[in-house]
Amino acid sequence: MKKEQLKAENYKLCNIDQVKVDEILDKYPSNRKASAVIPLLHYVQKKSNGWLPVPEIERVAEILDMPYMKVYEVASFYTMFNLKPVGKKLLQICHTTPCWLRGSDQIEKSIYDTLKIKDGETTPDKMFTLMKVECLGACVNAPILQINDDYYEDLDYKSTKELLNKIKIKKNIKPGSVIGRKSSEPYDKNGNINVTK
């Protein structure tokens, strides 16, 4: 970790809601404040454009009376905390076995063809960041792409491209299965839903 990389000059702390912070802290005994470190980091990350600059980590440490290093250790341990800036839309593509078997490589290719970004890269307009992640826990609807907080399921090369293009032109997109499945209802090999009698 290099100081230059992380310490943004003249960084202005993001606005956080004290009520929300207290709500998080209230869940833990007051003499075990440090237990709130993960929820608080999540909350602050959400507020500061999806990543945790050093001053934000220090702020969390101060709220919780923890040494800076201890909070930094936590933030660097968990992959869901981003220590580098991410785009407005964080694309997390699952590449664990079920998604991979169902064609996650094709989604990755589709994203590259549309946005010209690979794993860990951000588009020049700071709109999209791609990350390959491990199992998102929605294998029945594989392959999965997580965009910020929402899951997009049953994707393939074409539908991914359409999805991204819609986001690009700021059109509303509906989370969930792109082929219109309700939760994980079965469908046949031609893609027909409701095949059960």
Next chain:
Amino acid sequence: MDELRNINITIDGIEISVPQGSTVLQACEAAGAEIPRFCYHEKLSVAGNCRMCLVEMERSPKPIASCAMPASDGMIIKTSSEMVEKARKGVMEFLLINHPLDCPICDQGGECDLQDQALYFGKGETRFENSKRAVSDKNMGPLIKTTMTRCIHCTRCVRFANEVAGVEDLGATGRGENVEISTYLEKAVSSELSGNLVDLCPVGALTSKPYQFVARPWELTKTESVDVMDAIGSNIRIDSRDGKVLRILPKNNESINEEWISDKSRYAIDGLSKQRLDTPFIKINKKLQRVSWDEAFEFIISKISNISNENCVGVVGNQVENESIFAFRELFKKLNLNKILPFQKKLTFSRENRSNYLFNSKIEGLDKCDYLLLIGANPRVDSAILNARIRKNYIHRDLKISSISSQQFDLKFNYEYLGSDVKILTSILEEKHKISNDFKNANFPMIIIGDEVLQNDCSLDVQKISTSILKKFGGFNKNWNGFNILHNYASTVGAIDILSEYSDYNYTAFKNDINKNLIKFVYLLNADDFDFDISSCFVIYQGHHGDKGAQLADVILPGAAYTEKEGSYTNLEGRVQYSQRATFPPGDAKEDWTILRALSEKLGKKLDFDNLLQLRDIMFSSKTMLKFDENIYSSEPKIITKSDFKSSKLNYENKNFFMTCPISRCSSTMAECSQVNG
């Protein structure tokens, strides 16, 4: 304390009994079985992450990590079975996957735990065909050199920094294969004890920066000695080669420094070879000239013809061993002079009773005490080891600490700050302050009086009222004495011991004499930290460094530094410890007592001893005070003063931990440290 029950455990067929609460590893050690380990350390919390200490336990299908497993009754442990052997070999193979094979260029080579244990458990060839991981080196300041690729993530350094040193900016970042040990934002480790990280590191990841590529351990001559950088008297091992001190390591002494020494004790040694006085000098026409010993002595004799008890003062420095102080006293006695200053600053003690100026609870008492009041003391700067000991009690037993000092120091533990006015002590004595309850509830209350008080006019008043407080709340009995003076310098207690029965000359009297222009002759025995003006006097300086004293001197008699002479030092507890000679003084310089002996002969007043043993015989026979018993607490101090608190505010004195003596002032390592941390 509750009496701990013993439990019986069988190790390799030997049945032994260990106290309850021991771990299997401790039981194995007690049974004489050696258990290899990397992460486990007696003085740190158990981490259990290196897995090297695996042993076989009966009825357990898998080997167990002995460092983390509490021993229980009836356990049957095997430490050298086939299963254990196989398990350890497996662990070692994994440890070596990412460890570079750079032992020939590694400073740890020859004293490396991993190297030693790879000899027994290493496979000899690797089955790992992928590339090894490489980790960028971290900046940890001027004392610690890092080669982080060698790190095996035992986290000893992290635990030491958090638990013992109290600096919480060391940690392990990342996860899995990407774990790296680093300081927060790569700052230098801001601790006075950071050198100990180097000792703790079982591999070559953290090595000593000033010592890098200097020597191999088997080339060094090892001398066990005593440190003089503070009044604690830490036990050290001096490693030297070809007449040069190359490094200093701590030596275990549970009663004093445990396993640690401060950075000043460890790294000031490069000052030993700079600005040394290697030949006698005399000042002719305001210029110092090199002369022989005989010429120097003759010069002294020619100048001191009209010396008298009125106009001559001897000043004892901060790092002088007892033998030289004694010889100095005897020389003055022979010349019928009695003005000897035992220390250079205005420190006010009452010297009648030995317990008046000692650290009576003893350093080990810090583990026992259950309430601590610091008055005008900054132990972190004055004696870092002692501060770590207080912190140990604070961490493990929740010791309650309060402090009265000029300002709120960062002592690396939390304490209640009571302001800078010592008048508060009166209300504590009268039970009008809430602190009185803390004293009342404590079985072993302790008061430590530091420099800020001793240099203040209220010194004796504070000492007296502290005695009264302790007496009122049970601070004195046959198992405890809670009255403690925190000395800063290695020779202060020794000097008071030796000089108090001969001369009660003190700083105030000396200041008066100077103001009245009475003083014409000054003999500085290794004294470099005085703040009085003696430029009009005839000054003899005896010492080892060209520091402040030598600049003012008319005659310089070159002496030996603490690594170059045999001597005894009395630490702040009153414990006498012997130092050994590791190297010889440079050039014509001589051991200090021999200079005094030679001078006495030239003056026609020959001292009564011809060698060190005779000197010690006389010294110890004439002084019963130098005796020290670990188990006996001295009687309560008797301090006589009016107690009117003429001044009661403590004043702050800016002190630089890294530069307190001629040796550390000449050390470039210390200069770098004070720049980084200052």
